[in-house]
Amino acid sequence: MEPTAETLARWAHDYAPSAADLDLAQRSLLDTIAVTLAARQDDLVALSAGLPDAARWAAVGHVLDFDDLHLESTTHISVVCVPATLAVGGDARAYLAGAGMMARLGVALGWSHYAGGWHATCTAGAPAAAVSASVALGLSAERIATAIALSVPAAGGVQRAFGSAGKSLQVGFAADAGVRAARLAAAGATADPTALDAWLRLVGGDPDRIDVTGPAVPGGLAIKIFPCCYALQRPISALREHLPADVVASGITAIEVSTPEGAVQPLIHHRPRTGLQGKFSLEYAIAAALLDPHPGFGSFTDLAVTRPEAQRLLQLVAVTETPGGDGLLSGRIDITLTLSGGARYSVSQRLPPGSPGRPPSDQDLRAKIADCGPDVPALLTGLDWARAATLLADHLPGQRSGLT
């Protein structure tokens, strides 16, 4: 049987994007650059200043956890593939080739891989970044397969990093590993394409799930409305959309949540004390949704997470996880609040806004971009791939440019 790396490399090399693919690429570029610029003041900017372009741009792009997600593979696709593309001067086609690789490889890795604790954005991300960078460099299908093999040793990362700088840094490492692999393949390095299949087997993946038909990114991408883990978009929107506006948080005495266990897999922080931990806390997200009219950047600071009222509310949350679920939008979430007077309110949600089944409107996107900084809408007007690279280089300058 043909090595999976060769099948995917040939697909990536030959793929001709449709108009819908190019629309998705443009929306991904806008969304990714917006959320990256939104993080310009984050501590991670100084921390990552010595890393190569792709690593630095991806890490900063991911630190707010506001970037897009591919639901079928549970991977953040654009924050890996946009920086890998831009670091070597690529365009929409290079991005789409990597994004398509990441979606397909992520599906081959499967839910069990993610549920086991691997951070699929990194494990599927390194080979995907290799594909984006390889296509940007104009490599042959054979050389793309070599780059994929050279990225395999960097295809790691576990969910225990969630809630620390380690999460966004490991996403940066994955993006950079792909660029490094592509440049080494371009320079003539040899590697065995069957490395991908050997690795897939070791991390619980199944190459038989690879399907190279369909659009560039089968299933599309989910755009986040709230700057936190995707698994929190649904509980937050459930409360914000369906709870009567006159319910006062201070009167709440009990909070019962029922959710499929798969839908809360990444939510590992039950008693968060920092903003980063709050982004991976079901309990805190419910508190924030009850306290803040639109949980935004201000809701995920250390100060916001340690608000006494937020800490009181999050300790009221009792979660019942129903068995099963194979994705972050499996089934539905039910939340019931009890007030001190005995009144009870229940809300349910299946699809949060921004998910492929409820795509964001142009107005939603404009509002999100505006939230990313007062100068961001103007900076992104008429954005294309070449100008995006210049924008990142100007706003996130680094100490070295990587292999050239």
Added chain:
Amino acid sequence: MEPTAETLARWAHDYAPSAADLDLAQRSLLDTIAVTLAARQDDLVALSAGLPDAARWAAVGHVLDFDDLHLESTTHISVVCVPATLAVGGDARAYLAGAGMMARLGVALGWSHYAGGWHATCTAGAPAAAVSASVALGLSAERIATAIALSVPAAGGVQRAFGSAGKSLQVGFAADAGVRAARLAAAGATADPTALDAWLRLVGGDPDRIDVTGPAVPGGLAIKIFPCCYALQRPISALREHLPADVVASGITAIEVSTPEGAVQPLIHHRPRTGLQGKFSLEYAIAAALLDPHPGFGSFTDLAVTRPEAQRLLQLVAVTETPGGDGLLSGRIDITLTLSGGARYSVSQRLPPGSPGRPPSDQDLRAKIADCGPDVPALLTGLDWARAATLLADHLPGQRSGLT
């Protein structure tokens, strides 16, 4: 239970080397620099010129597959820990701390991890390089544990890379990932030390096997006498030491080999056509041992591997693998040759020269260093850690120096 990363970080931080440890460190430094300088003319030097110091030095140091090995963990320790130490100005204690980490983590990963197809030199190597670099940078035990966690996403690599540039490159990636992690930890990056345990479980390791007693490197290190996979040291030495000198290769009509299957785990190339593949071919190693008085660098070139007589001989080899074995020196190897006249010769070997049970003499080491290049003995006279870094920087100059 305390996270394994914290236990190992505290051991590394507090470890006080004995005189025997320091002797081992000095021998490792000499052997590693000698085999690195021996590769100065390899294609990999140009290929890796754009990589940071630790990556470049480790990749070139490993490309001849002539560097030392820790048998209990099946990892090449020094080619990871020496470059990681030198890249940040460290000394013997930094090297020994990383080497001890690598030996212990490799044992926790265990034979099943290696036999499954992971390249343990890379998987145990990235966290070990993080420890060497962290100790060299003078980090606290808490910061060393953070560096270990930040190296976890780069702790990958599979044996399918054996026989291609991918093998030495992925060793370089592991060394560099450790240096990167240590510098990020020094700069204040946060990460969760429990990431190491989460990852260990995913790759088949067992934290209960960690034992922080004993010398820096329990079991010691095996020094190679022949520049190829460690699994070939025994078959080559079996023939070179025990076969009568008057057996003429051209008269051989059959070659039977019996070996525990564990002892030939990395030998994945049965019909090699390149020098790199020949380094991972039991069949070719037997041919080379029959044709060449001392199988050295000249035996592992593309030209040597494709010699018609070598190709004839390697196709005569019939291997019987006996079940089991949990290391490259498990049990013993038996080789029986049949000559055209009907005569049969049998040889057996348990321990090759250079293994901890048959340590190399000073004369063996001097001869090996001399083999590494006519100028190498003089270059290495009175070698210490500071001068070793200068030597590598002078002989393997790079295009960037990495994070500073």
